[in-house]
Amino acid sequence: MVGAGLSGAVIGRTLAEAGHDITIVDTRDHIGGNCHTERDTATGVLVHVYGPHIFHTDDAGVWDYVTSFVAFKPYTNRVKTTARGQVFSLPVNLHTINQFFGKTMRPEEARAFIAETQADTSIDTPQTFEEQALKFVGPDLYETFFKGYTMKQWGCHPSELPASILKRLPLRFNYDDNYFSHRFQGMPEHGYTDLIARILDHPSIAVHLDTRFDRSKAGEYDHVFYSGPLDGFFDYELGQLGYRTLDFERFTHDGDYQGCAVMNYGDADVPYTRITEHKHFAPWESHDASVCYREFSRACGPDDIPYYPIRQVKEKALLADYVKLAETTENTTFVGRLGTYRYLDMDVTIREALDTAQGYLDALENRRPIPTFCKSPL
Structure with missing residues (x-):
């Protein structure tokens, strides 16, 4: 498994339980990918290091899966926006x-x-x-x-x-200010890193952090599940796929800074898109001080963390070329947000990981070719 985020953890755990030995590598010094959470030592606040992640799904199977590892606390995402000198409710x-x-x-x-x-x-x-x-x-x-x-x-x-x-019209003719409409919503009580650590806690799983995947050694394994950037797997030989990235301006505040977890800023002349106040993502906890992020979006450079795939005409054409190249690669399956160049919510990531693992097991049992993609990026 290349990547110790949700995709690698869920596929790894499923295959480990089926009797396979799993090696997981990640270039970072922690598990969890962009879902990584950690305690701020000064304030005690549980911080979403790479920006907030809120779990919401209508997939009962995925909800049962994550709650089988850790307790989830109820959480309703109520977003506000400052625009034209007033504060409004969103959606x-x-x-x-x-x-x-x-x-x-x-x-x-x-x-x-x-x-x-x-x-x-x-x-x-x-x-x-x-x-x-x-x-x-x-x-x-x-x-x-x-x-x-x-x-x-x-x-x-x-x-x-x-x-x-703008897939669904974000307009409601009632007073419902729950940002999401899914049946199951919540937060893992002790953060996402705790959740992923529990998923990875299996004797047949070995995790190696601060470790870069060496494609030349892929043949040492029966199969590679790759959740890194699709173009990065091929050393960007056809060019780089376009992403937006995020910069965070972190600051602390003695007290309650904004009274809510997420405050958007709709005016174009305010350089940041939103401010997130992380203690409000765990309302069952109590903290005097606060940790906040001002969030800035910009084009992703070669050394930046890719967040949002752009997927416009030029990127889709390049993506099609990389998909063709990927389909010529033996014993490798590309998974997750980066591996398939699609924006995926956490529940969809987990569902696709579960389906990918089961598809692999079925292919082995029936001696069929193992798919390069569980779901086509195109």
Whole structure:
């Protein structure tokens, strides 16, 4: 297993329980990948080192899997945004709409108000992020809550982004401010690193940190599951796939800095996209001081941590070339967010890891070829 994050841990554990000996390598000095959490020694706050991760899923099997290793505490993600000198609730809901327009509308009134006075009905089939937003929420809500934030997050104008990025209309005509709508939501009581450590706790699993994968030694193993960057596996010989990365400006505060876990900043002239206050991600704990991150998004350089795959036309063309190259590689399966160049939530990552491991076992039993990808990156 190349990578000691969720993909490597879940596949490794599943195969270890089936009788295989597992070696996991990771270039970092800790397990958990970008889900890594650790205690801040000065404040005692459990910090999401690479940015916050909130577990939410409708997949009962995945929920049963993670809760079989550690206890999860209830957690509801309630996001706020500062825009135009006010604080609003996200996703855009009935309270946001009434506050923004200075009204006291009921759900039916608000729905009609948006459809009849705000939405751009001249847009039939939205092609871009901007058109998608204008068609459903109109220019005022778009300019305030989506445009500036999106420009900072993606580094380009929303008119250059595909409509698919705004997959579901983030607009609610009730007062529900739960950011997610999944049945199962929560946080591992002692953090994600504790969860992954429990998954890796098996006598047939050996973990080697501060260790770079050497492709020339892949033949020493029956099979390689690679969760690093797909283009990195091939030493970027066809070029680098595009990502956005994040910079964190960490600061501490004596007390409660912002009163919530996540405060977005929708105005384009504020350089950061949001501030996260990490003690609020564990509301069952009590801490006097606080650890906060200001979050900045920018283009990913060669030495940066890749976060969000861009997946626009140019990147998809290069991705197709790398997929062809990967399919010529023997005894290797590419997994996870980086290995398949797709943005994956944690629950999807775990589900695909479980399916990948089972697919491997089935292929061995039935003497079939082992897939290069559990799910095609294309």
